[in-house]
Amino acid sequence: MGEFVRFEVDGGIGTIRLDRPPMNALNAQVQGELHEAAMEAGTRADVRAVVIYGGAKVFAAGADIKEMVTADYASMVQRAAPLQAAFDALARIPKPTVAAITGYALGGGCELALTADFRICGDNAKLGQPEILLGIIPGAGGTQRLPRLIGPAKAKDLVYSGRFVGAEEALAIGLVDKVVAPDDVYSAAVELVSRYVTGPALALRAAKAAIDGGLDGDLASGLRLETQLFTGLFATEDRAIGMASFVENGPGKAQFVGR
Numbered sequence: 001m002g003e004f005v006r007f008e009v010d011g012g013i014g015t016i017r018l019d020r021p022p023m024n025a026l027n028a029q030v031q032g033e034l035h036e037a038a039m040e041a042g043t044r045a046d047v048r049a050v051v052i053y054g055g056a057k058v059f060a061a062g063a064d065i066k067e068m069v070t071a072d073y074a075s076m077v078q079r080a081a082p083l084q085a086a087f088d089a090l091a092r093i094p095k096p097t098v099a100a101i102t103g104y105a106l107g108g109g110c111e112l113a114l115t116a117d118f119r120i121c122g123d124n125a126k127l128g129q130p131e132i133l134l135g136i137i138p139g140a141g142g143t144q145r146l147p148r149l150i151g152p153a154k155a156k157d158l159v160y161s162g163r164f165v166g167a168e169e170a171l172a173i174g175l176v177d178k179v180v181a182p183d184d185v186y187s188a189a190v191e192l193v194s195r196y197v198t199g200p201a202l203a204l205r206a207a208k209a210a211i212d213g214g215l216d217g218d219l220a221s222g223l224r225l226e227t228q229l230f231t232g233l234f235a236t237e238d239r240a241i242g243m244a245s246f247v248e249n250g251p252g253k254a255q256f257v258g259r
Contacts, residue, residue, distance in 0.1 A: 002029075002033030002036060002037070003029065004033055005019070005033035005036075006019060007037040009047055012197035013047070013050070013194065015053055016034065016038070016041060016051070017055070018030065018053070018054045022058070023104070024058055024059065024060040024061065024109070025060070025061060026060055026062065026112070027064035028067065031082060031083055034089075035086035041093050042092070042093045042095070047095065048196060048198075048199070049194070049197055050095055050096070050097040050193070051097075051098055052112065053185075053189070054102065054103075054105075056183070056186075057102060058104050059101040059102055059104060059113065059125070060108065061103075061109055062104075062106045062110075063107055083139060084139075084140060086140075087140045088115075090112070090116075091114075091115040091212070094205040094209065095204065096117055096118075097116040097117045099115075099118070099189075100185045100188070101119060101176065102122045102182050103122070104126050106164065107128075107129060107130055110129055111138060111142045112140075113127070114141055114146060115141065115145070118177050118192060119176040119177055120178045120180060120189045120192060121170060121176045121185065122182030122184075123167045123168075123179050123182065124182050125166070126164045127165050127175060128164040129142045129162065130164070131159075138159060143159060146159070148215055149175065150174045154173050167179045178192070199256060200239070201238070202238060202258070203238060206230070206233055209225075210229050213225050214226065236259060237259040238256045238257060238258065241255065241256060241257065242254040242256065
């Protein structure tokens, strides 16, 4: 457990909880603790799904600009790689993940939300990539994950302008998947991923790897990846359990063991 990032597990769901008041600014220490939490979430067998949560008031209002205001090119070359590595580790958690967003998710906070498979936000949420207003661009995946999610034109609008979008617009453009009352954000996120806790863990892992990996290349490469992952699942217990259950009892009744 870090000073600013906690990792807690309950009922197969791991919560990566930011706790750096008042705005969960993502300084170097927070980035490192996020990386550690992502690695723990990915390797623990008792964790079957993950929620990324900033608390009841704010998700994360971006990078700690006080750390960057005097930085030069040489120092940022050194800092940028660990930042990318931390967010990449979150994106690569081989389990279903959801970001539970309250209040602000700006700059690095929005990029943090983009590392998840799904995003649920409160109706008070504000999301955006305002780095252009500082004379820079997003540096933790915003120029890459955002256009893959909402398309290049909409992503350019947000990145070029630096404007914030409210919850309803975020839902309309596909930046978030569901809008709820702020007090219900965390419970809605838990509900969303709870369906996967008893699912076939290795098949879910393969599905995520196939989809995310396929987006990074051409169709032919993606299809080869899919074939490899598909055939590999025939070595798992859950595949045998799932198919036997289907034949005997019909769909949706298998009791998977996660192996």
